[in-house]
Amino acid sequence: MxxxxxxxxxxxxxxxxxxxxxxxxxxxxxxxxxxxxxxxxxxxxxxxxxxxxxxxxxxxxxxxxxxxxxxxxxxxxxxxxxxxxxxxxxxxxxxxxxxxxxxxxxxxxxxxxxxxxxxxxxxxxxxxxxxxxxxxxxxxxxxxxxxxxxxxxxxxxxxxxxYVPVRYEFDMKRDLSEPFPDTPMPSGLEVRPVKEEHLRAIWEADNEAFRDHWGYVPGTEIRYQAWLKQQDFDPSLYKVAWDGGQVAGAVQNFVNKQENEEYTRKRGYTEGIFVRRPWRKRGLARSLIVQSMKMFKEMGMTETGLGVDAENTSGALRVYESCGYRQVKKSIIYRKPLE
CATH class of the missing domain: 3.40.630.30 (Gcn5-related N-acetyltransferase (GNAT))
Structure with a gap:
């Protein structure tokens, strides 16, 4: 046409x-x-x-x-x-x-x-x-x-x-009334409150970690500025793990207040989850996720949610399931050749 x-x-x-x-x-x-x-x-x-x-x-x-x-x-x-x-x-x-x-x-x-x-x-x-x-x-x-x-x-x-399906993404949910698994922080790492001067380092660490993911598009300054201006942007809710002066991983939590009001629920989102390569396979993601869920429960939330690439090569789906998340919806990425 x-x-x-x-x-x-x-x-x-x-x-x-x-x-x-x-x-x-x-x-x-x-x-x-x-x-x-x-x-x-x-x-x-x-x-x-x-x-x-x-x-x-x-x-x-x-x-x-x-x-x-x-x-x-x-x-x-x-x-x-x-x-x-x-x-x-x-x-x-x-x-x-x-x-x-x-x-x-x-x-x-x-x-x-x-x-x-x-x-x-x-x-x-x-x-x-x-x-x-x-x-x-x-x-x-x-x-x-x-x-x-x-x-x-x-x-x-x-x-x-x-078009044909090439990838699937799951929306997952976790009931905060269920018990939390025991997930200690890996030795030598600590979670610190996020300060404004940390934001660029968190953004860059996130982009580095996601380079391993299917369909990764490098971040840009324009996208960084859009991230800073997101309506639900609240770094005070983040759980960021540091190894000395380096960001090892994070969960970029947020609450969508309008969505909670519209759907009459109390949900916090454990999104933007990443762990950089040197700190993987040590239980860091699970620890940060559980810390985030406990924080949301203390805030009065009754559930948490996240989205995940169903075929994530880092094993993210298994990690989330081990934290108590269950699939509630599925989305599809379609492609067809551009001749």
Whole structure:
């Protein structure tokens, strides 16, 4: 599918469904954010997705985009002047050289099964082909899309368009009323309160540790600044292990207060878990996770949650299960060759 500018920002999509009042247009800037947020919130229940997005978080995300020009790489769908869907295309280069050209989107339930999602996916792929045409073809390159397990329509759309699952991620949960395992800190390491001057070292240690992970994309200064401005960013909750002046590992805990309120729960997240190579296989991750769970229980939380790559080569899934976490949901990373 190709796209042509008709007027200021309208897009003519070939093979677009003949839905009365439907138009496709380009991104108009921050004035679109509230309408995008409404589409996210309006679609999540149908897709069995629990998320509580805010205008602040959305703005921070779009203030720190990389390898994406939203004015060229997004398409918005409107029906009779109301936004009903949008998608965005972007690309990344993994440290191993692989280039991934990603597209994702949201579509309100009442407008599904009319060909709108398929037209928008085709538009995103066409834009990504334009971008890829400017890149060398000296490394593997793929289309990619991340789909939550409850997004049945998106799963059907991806698979009908030739995408295949290449990786799975699990959402896991842990009931804090259950006993905690005994997980002493490894000898010579200590947990210290995080100070502002520690943040860069924690960020760099995190990036170093994740170099071993599938799909790793090197961190950048833009991503560092976005991390600092995350809505739930609270380093006072972190559990960071130090070996002298070096960060050995950490759990970057946070509480999503809006999400807890929306879903009437008391959950803390034990996320951003990493251990650098010299300190692995000593029980450090388990110790930091259990310390984090005990902290959350003292704060009045009743459960903790995290996400994990189901095929993580460091054995993260086994570690989390040994701490009492159990899978509650699954998401899928789809790919197909970019010819």
């Amino acid at each position: 190709t796209a042509t500018i008709l007027s200021t920002d309208l897009i003519a999509a070939l093979n677009a469904p003949a839905v009365p009042g439907l138009i496709f247009r380009r991104f108009r800037g921050p004035s679109d954010y509230p309408h995008m947020l409404a589409v996210i919130n309006g679609s999540k229940k149908a897709d069995d997705i629990e998320r509580s997005d805010t205008l602040e978080a959305l703005t921070n995300n779009y203030d720190h985009l990389e390898r994406c020009d939203p004015y060229r790489d997004m398409v918005m769908a409107e029906a009779d002047g109301q936004m009903i869907a949008y998608n965005r295309a972007f690309w990344d280069q993994q440290e191993d050289g692989t280039r991934v050209y990603s597209v994702f989107g949201f579509l309100l339930l009442e407008w599904r099964r009319q060909g709108i999602g398929a037209a928008m996916l085709a538009h995103g792929e066409a834009r990504l082909r334009e971008i890829a045409a400017e890149h060398p073809r000296d490394t593997p390159h793929f289309f990619q899309s991340f789909v939550a397990g409850g997004e049945k329509g998106a799963i059907a759309l991806m698979e009908s368009a030739g």
